[in-house]
Amino acid sequence: MNWTAIWSIYRFEMARFFRTLFQSFLSPVLSTSLYFVVFGAAIGSRIDQVDGIAYGAFIVPGLIMLSVMTQSISNASFGIYFPKFIGTIYELLSAPVNFLEIVLGYVGAAATKALFIGTVILATSTLFVDITIAHPLAMVLFLVLTCLSFALLGFIIGIWAKNFEQLQLVPLLIVTPLVFLGGSFYSISMLPPIWQKITLFNPVVYLISGFRWSFFGASDVPVGTSLLAIGVFTALCLGVIWWIFKTGWRIRS
Amino acid sequence: MAAILSISDLRKSYEGGFEALKGVSLDIDEGEILALLGPNGAGKTTLISTVCGIITPTSGSVKVGGHCIIDDFRAARALIGLVPQEINLEPFEKVINSVRFSRGLFGKPKNEPLIEDILKKLSLWDKRNAQVKELSGGMKRRVLIAKALAHEPRVLFLDEPTAGVDVELRKDMWDVVQELKDSGVTIILTTHYIEEAEAIADRVGVIADGQILLVKDKDDLMAQLGQKQLCVYLTAPVSEVPSSLATYDLELSEAGDALIYTYDTKAERTGITALLNDVAAAGLVLADVSTRQSSLEDIFVGLVSGEKS
Structure with missing residues (x-):
């Protein structure tokens, strides 16, 4: 393993993040505050409790997941698309590094950024609601795994995208609906019975459910199933990336 | 190496x-x-x-x-x-x-x-x-x-x-x-x-x-591929190459004030001495002489156009 190369890619990517640290920090704080004002105070005041949890606190895990998933995807997809777009990818392709090293560098950096933003959102939520975390270690594990797996997906999107529009397409058309319909702001037990079945095809349900369990000890689906789902998803993304580098699809002619 | x-x-x-x-x-x-x-x-x-x-x-x-x-x-x-x-x-x-x-x-x-x-x-x-x-x-x-x-x-x-x-x-x-x-x-x-x-x-x-x-x-x-050109400038322009110099395959410059002779530097005899003697014998007066080595460009154009034809 070329650890120096992985570390170099990671640092180079993080430098981009630190150059715009203020925006990176401010935007999640602002959007979280808005969600709390709208859902927590305005609408949430009319909803008493969900599964015995105050609505304001109930939405915190979903809110963190929503941001973490979209941030992981956009950071990782932009991270690898940008070198493709400006041509600096030549350096990666001609360097003595293999696909795993490139992925670890880019995905690691994208996941770190998303993790940072997730933490900021969690900290901001404590200003609005009382939160106790029932299983802190599991919470960290779910958060890290989600950041990593969605950064992997973002990496694939970044390689697949031929222009900036395509870069936005998958997050906008697929990921955002899946996250919103995955129980970010409600418990799936609140849905009509038929939708409770259909929603189980949404992979995001398992992630949010598992993450919420780590906060409140209660979940829509068993925790083991959530872990399995995230494991399968990560393996699937890794498989696709391995194939991309083996065939050189959209990166090496 | x-x-x-x-x-x-x-x-x-x-x-x-x-x-x-x-x-x-x-x-x-x-x-x-x-x-x-x-x-x-x-x-x-x-x-x-x-x-x-x-x-x-x-x-x-x-x-x-x-x-x-x-x-x-x-x-x-x-x-x-x-x-x-x-x-x-x-x-x-x-x-x-x-x-x-x-x-x-x-x-x-x-x-x-x-x-x-x-x-x-x-x-x-x-x-x-x-x-x-x-x-x-x-x-x-x-x-x-x-x-x-x-x-x-x-x-x-x-x-x-x-x-x-x-x-x-x-x-x-x-x-x-x-x-x-x-x-x-x-x-x-x-x-x-x-x-x-x-x-x-x-x-x-x-x-x-x-x-x-x-x-x-x-x-x-x-x-190997380079040829040289000798340019003989005359004090008075001529309308055509004198017939006594026909054997040299000379080119006349556009203004008629120079004779251009192409020769191979690797050849046993370049023919320069004989040419200059014959130019004088034909009654032409030399103003100046210059030589030019063909550049890589000439060689290159020759090769690439040869490949295409």
């Missing part, structure tokens, strides 16, 4: 059936400067990109320092530095960080004195903390060279290093290349400026339509 780069029957076909490289074989000795000369679309960049790992070859083999670029890509690529044709740089990063990144990417440990030395040699030290986007085009090109040198490569590829660069900067670039050669780096540069190959190369390879047409020592090439 041992070949540091050995290319054998290298082919590259694209999906549409286009064959960009049609069996290129080439050995490059350690420490030399080879100029690959060819028109646009000849396959110069494809050849370089394939050796560097950016393009996957269809068949053939490439060895760098004895390491196969496919099976032993880490060892092979570690020896190579690439300066691409396009100015491809992360615009928002500082110059020095961009160069440090390149060194790290090749797995080399931190070496600040070396980075400082490279940046100073390329007159970039004063700009080390500037963002890349603030630099002029020529400076950016130097950053590309600095990045390529950051991991101390033994073979450096320069893909059209002076394309779109002004005359002064081009001369600077040639000096840089010469210094690199003096420090023991093997250099392969592509160009379609013949004067560039003529000025700095030890050997010249001509590539057209995906094939190497010839690779020769530059001076040998010039001597």
Whole structure:
């Protein structure tokens, strides 16, 4: 393993993040505050409790997941698309590094950024609601795994995208609906019975459910199933990336 | 001298059936400067990109320092530095960080004195903390060279290093290349400026339509294929070549004030003495004489047009 190369890619990517640290920090704080004002105070005041949890606190895990998933995807997809777009990818392709090293560098950096933003959102939520975390270690594990797996997906999107529009397409058309319909702001037990079945095809349900369990000890689906789902998803993304580098699809002619 | 780069029957076909490289074989000795000369679309960049790992070859083999670029890509690529044709740089990063990144990417440990030395040699030290986007085009090109040198490569590829660069900067670039050669780096540069190959190369390879047409020592090439022209200027113009000089196959300049004689420098007798005697005998008075060696450009145009016909 070329650890120096992985570390170099990671640092180079993080430098981009630190150059715009203020925006990176401010935007999640602002959007979280808005969600709390709208859902927590305005609408949430009319909803008493969900599964015995105050609505304001109930939405915190979903809110963190929503941001973490979209941030992981956009950071990782932009991270690898940008070198493709400006041509600096030549350096990666001609360097003595293999696909795993490139992925670890880019995905690691994208996941770190998303993790940072997730933490900021969690900290901001404590200003609005009382939160106790029932299983802190599991919470960290779910958060890290989600950041990593969605950064992997973002990496694939970044390689697949031929222009900036395509870069936005998958997050906008697929990921955002899946996250919103995955129980970010409600418990799936609140849905009509038929939708409770259909929603189980949404992979995001398992992630949010598992993450919420780590906060409140209660979940829509068993925790083991959530872990399995995230494991399968990560393996699937890794498989696709391995194939991309083996065939050189959209990166090496 | 041992070949540091050995290319054998290298082919590259694209999906549409286009064959960009049609069996290129080439050995490059350690420490030399080879100029690959060819028109646009000849396959110069494809050849370089394939050796560097950016393009996957269809068949053939490439060895760098004895390491196969496919099976032993880490060892092979570690020896190579690439300066691409396009100015491809992360615009928002500082110059020095961009160069440090390149060194790290090749797995080399931190070496600040070396980075400082490279940046100073390329007159970039004063700009080390500037963002890349603030630099002029020529400076950016130097950053590309600095990045390529950051991991101390033994073979450096320069893909059209002076394309779109002004005359002064081009001369600077040639000096840089010469210094690199003096420090023991093997250099392969592509160009379609013949004067560039003529000025700095030890050997010249001509590539057209995906094939190497010839690779020769530059001076040998010039001597072998070079012809010279003798221009005899007259004090008074003439309307036609005097019949007494018909055997010399002379050309008359447009203004009629000069006779142009083409001869082979390698020939046993050039015929110059006899010509000058006969010119005087024909009653013509000489104002001046000059000679001109045919340039690489003449040779190149001859080869490429010969290939096409």
